[in-house]
Amino acid sequence: MINTKNLSRNKPIGVFDSGVGGLTVFKEIKKVLPGEDIIYLGDTARLPYGNKSRKTIIRFTIENILFLLKKKVKLIIIACNTSSSLALDYIKKIFSLPIIGVIEPAVKKAVEVSLNKKIGVIGTKSTIESKIYERLILKKEKKAKVYSLSCPLFVPLVEEGFVKGRITQMIIRFYLKKLKGKIDTLILGCTHYPLLKKEISSYLKEVKLIDSANSVAEEVRILLENLNLLNNKKKPVYRFYVSDDPQGFFKTAKFFLKDRIEREQVYLADV
């Protein structure tokens, strides 16, 4: 149950992810909600989440939320697909502030844009095994046919900068050949995958690719408006916390953000 009693429009929005991938979500929030302070938490000491069990993901998610609560955020966005898939339902019962995941916004958009309602979903092993995308798509559109597929090599590929070229193309083909010719819409169910968009598109021609970053930002905007919590600061503050060395994050952040962040904006988090 959401309880807005102690929330104030001047408080920052909290965003967390297992690492740097969620910066694609941060970037959209910043664009759609330019008057908001944002605190970003990347659990870089324990990443990746994608192959880990539900119990462990729930534990990490609770610890991340408690960290952000100490920073007095007014709303939390779980930018990590794995964490949204495995922990969001559980977490919502515990905490009273608004918490938004990345699954529902992507599902909503996919069902909207798909013409034949044959929808593919790719994600980490844990996300796909949770079957949450399938469940939510079928809830919205009973006649949909959902093809789910985990692509566990995509995250390390992106993290190592292999976003194009022969090796990347071969691995994309290896996984996605099972979807070829079967779908008209594909949900990129992991914050790393948008960086492979170009190569995925050139293999799955004419398939619409959905990533949740933009839809999430839009949902957050509407929610804050409804709760009367929208902020309009002239000079919003962005702060980044990571559980591993801030130095390492500083370097990879640039790659995801395509924008500079300052060394002084990155702090160590003890989650």
Place this chain on the structure above:
Amino acid sequence: MINTKNLSRNKPIGVFDSGVGGLTVFKEIKKVLPGEDIIYLGDTARLPYGNKSRKTIIRFTIENILFLLKKKVKLIIIACNTSSSLALDYIKKIFSLPIIGVIEPAVKKAVEVSLNKKIGVIGTKSTIESKIYERLILKKEKKAKVYSLSCPLFVPLVEEGFVKGRITQMIIRFYLKKLKGKIDTLILGCTHYPLLKKEISSYLKEVKLIDSANSVAEEVRILLENLNLLNNKKKPVYRFYVSDDPQGFFKTAKFFLKDRIEREQVYLADV
């Protein structure tokens, strides 16, 4: 300083790794020291270690050692190359029981078998950046020429079962072409890499591949003998602890161990 006062030959040997890779070491220990109880700890909730910072690796290593100390082990083997590279020196100053890493035994063997003393080392980013292999090789053999190279995609490849085939061959060539024709010996400086031995050998023909598992077991045997701590149990006990879901470990363990372990041997560890 090693202090054997409170150690007893009847106590188990402790082995830890970031995950399942160290089972290649466990297997050799079991073979070379068939009378010893062994406790294996895999920090599967926080794996992999290979891209993480020295500070974080030291913290994880201390926590793992404290866990094994509670199990009253008489000696600890750090089966993880990253942890051995970044934390062993520091750790040895804190704890008084014997702690063995995987770096020195591999270096010793490589210097022995190399004819031209042109030695390659491959490992995770953190291992290679630590420059420890280089330093130890040159300490043993001043005239050696060392070629160090991180291969960050090898661990996810192995974990996803890509130990042969076109994609694996291409990634091996991508990294190792820099070593082709330059070395006669290559240290596989990560417990996952021995599973790629066949494909690496077929690309780097006539290069001797060194993995530390066997040499470590041999070193442990000699040390226990010297300290008068060798055990000769008829029916030794093997127990496995993991920080993520034991179920997941149970499955992948078979792949690394090429041997069955029983469900009742695997427990949850709260490191």
